[in-house]
Amino acid sequence: MPGIIRFAPSPTGFLHEGHLLSALYVWAAAKKWDLKIHLRIEDHDQGRARKEYIDGIREDLAWLGFKYDSESIQSSHFNFFQNVLDKLTAKGFVYPCTCSRKQLQSENPISETGEVIYQGKCRTQTAPCSEPHSLRIVIPDKVINWHDERLGDFSENPKKQCGDFPIRDRDGFWTYQFAVCIDDLTEGITHIVRGEDIRNSTARQIALSQLISDTCQGDLPIPAYTRPLYLHHPLIVDSSGKKLSKREHAYSLRQDKDAGKTAQEILGQILYKAGFLGNNTPIALDQAIAIVAESL
Numbered sequence: 589m590p591g592i593i594r595f596a597p598s599p600t601g602f603l604h605e606g607h608l609l610s611a612l613y614v615w616a617a618a619k620k621w622d623l624k625i626h627l628r629i630e631d632h633d634q635g636r637a638r639k640e641y642i643d644g645i646r647e648d649l650a651w652l653g654f655k656y657d658s659e660s661i662q663s664s665h666f667n668f669f670q671n672v673l674d675k676l677t678a679k680g681f682v683y684p685c686t687c688s689r690k691q692l693q694s695e696n697p698i699s700e701t702g703e704v705i706y707q708g709k710c711r712t713q714t715a716p717c718s719e720p721h722s723l724r725i726v727i728p729d730k731v732i733n734w735h736d737e738r739l740g741d742f743s744e745n746p747k748k749q750c751g752d753f754p755i756r757d758r759d760g761f762w763t764y765q766f767a768v769c770i771d772d773l774t775e776g777i778t779h780i781v782r783g784e785d786i787r788n789s790t791a792r793q794i795a796l797s798q799l800i801s802d803t804c805q806g807d808l809p810i811p812a813y814t815r816p817l818y819l820h821h822p823l824i825v826d827s828s829g830k831k832l833s834k835r836e837h838a839y840s841l842r843q844d845k846d847a848g849k850t851a852q853e854i855l856g857q858i859l860y861k862a863g864f865l866g867n868n869t870p871i872a873l874d875q876a877i878a879i880v881a882e883s884l
């Protein structure tokens with residue numbers, strides 16, 4: 589059975605250069621390891637996801653020439669997410685947290701990366717809860733040793749990195765962490781290639797995936813957990829070495845396209861900015877993927 593890798597953009601805007609670099613790494617990894625490619629539209633945040641962006645993802649990938657083997661959209665899995673939540677709740681792994689954003693910031697330590705390390709204030713609360721609340725998962729206090737194909741070995745304890753974290757937010761939307769773990773499990777993802785900016789999520793996703801698998805197996809169609817291969821790729825940086833800002837990322841690929849640039853010009857531009865090419869020169873998609881694959 590060939591492995592499966594996923595490209596998983598959120599439809600909260602049009603695709604930008606950050607997405608394009610990620611796509612090139614995903615398609616390059618698929619080439620290197622002979623994997624099937626799955627497109628997953630991660631519209632778990634229903635407050636921000638928009639139909640025009642969902643269509644935009646498909647159109648832009650097609651225009652650039654990226655082909656994939658299968659596709660799914662997270663909103664079609666929401667009932668299943670609820671089943672998983674019910675199971676975890678019944679087993680005592682979920683509790684409502686009524687802390688406000690302000691309380692979270694002032695009452696908990698903040699990590700070096702600026703994250704709240706939740707100390708479990710609401711852990712003794714039980715559902716149902718009538719106040720606005722998020723739902724947090726009880727995460728084991730355990731070091732996760734994991735390997736990144738590019739960055740090497742990590743030993744991290746999610747309990748110390750972030751504490752019990754939300755799986756559903758105060759607006760009732762599924763969180764990225766919860767949705768991505770269930771989908772990676774049920775879609776049989778064997779390879780996860782994504783940007784360095786979410787490397788920090790890996791240990792907690794391993795812990796949560798293991799917990800979901802152990803708790804739901806037998807009752808729900810969830811397989812035994814097999815840890816995927818991880819590779820976190822470098823991000824595009826500006827000339828001073830800083831990651832591109834949100835504002836720079838707000839500039840979408842279709843703005844370049846609408847301004848008359850060809851797909852080959854956009855691909856050349858991204859490879860140049862990412863340091864793969866010495867000059868900003870047009871390049872075909874196959875060649876671009878081959879160049880990135882060489883670096884893996």
Ligand SMILES: [Zn+2]
Pocket residue numbers: 684685686687709710
């Ligand atoms: Zn709380």
